[in-house]
Amino acid sequence: MKNNIKVQRAMRNMTQADLAKKISVSRQTINAMEGNKYVPSTILALKIARLFEKQVEEIFELDAED
Amino acid sequence: MKSNYLFDYKYKKWGWILVLPSATLGLISQHVNWLKVPVFSFFHTKFLNDEPKLKLVQIIENPILDELATFGLIIGCIWIALSKEKIEDEFIAQTRLNSLVWSVYVHYGLLLLLTLFIYDINYLSVLIYAPFAFLIFFLLRFKYTLYKNKKQIGDEE
Structure with missing residues (x-):
């Protein structure tokens, strides 16, 4: 799964630490998601979408491997 | 994300406090016979005239340094590894x-x-x-x- 968390974050001038704090996860988790090394749970994906005021599909997208 | 069978974050510190002395104790216990005390044993093989004889449920004398080390090491390691991280x-x-x-x-x-x-x-x-x-x-x-x-x-x- 691909995502554009990094872009969304940049558009809002947020650091990884800001985002981590807002959705109550560690900075490693944000970093791993942005690096496509970790696929978040549905709960976390929904939290991120709510924070960015977007639909989940606007942030997360299946890739060829899925 | 409800029950995850983990200890609270603060146990991590106690884990380290327990593990380091226990590991030392464990290594020492291989060479000495300190702390010989009566213990309760479920079964114990005794050698009488070189004949092994199994004794059930009795009190025996045993140096307990290695038992203490085992408890400390296992509980300590579990507390370190299975306590929540600061941000879990x-x-x-x-x-x-x-x-x-x-x-x-x-x-x-x-x-x-x-x-x-x-x-x-x-x-x-x-x-x-x-x-x-x-x-x-x-x-x-x-x-x-x-x-x-x-x-x-x-x-x-």
């Missing part, structure tokens, strides 16, 4: 699980290898160290992965 989340949980799987392979792989090459009375040392080795492999792998993840954050900013 699903990615940390997955990292923990991956480390657990990794350590099962390494521990039992090593055990098979040692079973193949170590025999007789020498195999006793393998059996003595095996229970701790698993927890230590798990601990090292988990901590190393967390460290690697944290370092990566540092590199990117």
Whole structure:
């Protein structure tokens, strides 16, 4: 799964630490998601979408491997 | 994300406080016979005129340094490895699980290898160290992965 968390974050001038704090996860988790090394749970994906005021599909997208 | 069978974050510190002296105690206990006290034994083989005789449920005298070390090491390692991280989340949980799987392979792989090459009375040392080795492999792998993840954050900013 691909995502554009990094872009969304940049558009809002947020650091990884800001985002981590807002959705109550560690900075490693944000970093791993942005690096496509970790696929978040549905709960976390929904939290991120709510924070960015977007639909989940606007942030997360299946890739060829899925 | 309800019950995850983990200890509170504050147990991690107590784990370290318990593990370090216990490991030292364990190594010392291999060479001395201190703290000989009466203990309750479920079954115990006694040698009478070189004849082994199994005695059930009795009080025997035993140096308990190694028992203390075993308790300290196992409980300490579990507290270190299975306490929540400062910020516990699903990615940390997955990292923990991956480390657990990794350590099962390494521990039992090593055990098979040692079973193949170590025999007789020498195999006793393998059996003595095996229970701790698993927890230590798990601990090292988990901590190393967390460290690697944290370092990566540092590199990117």
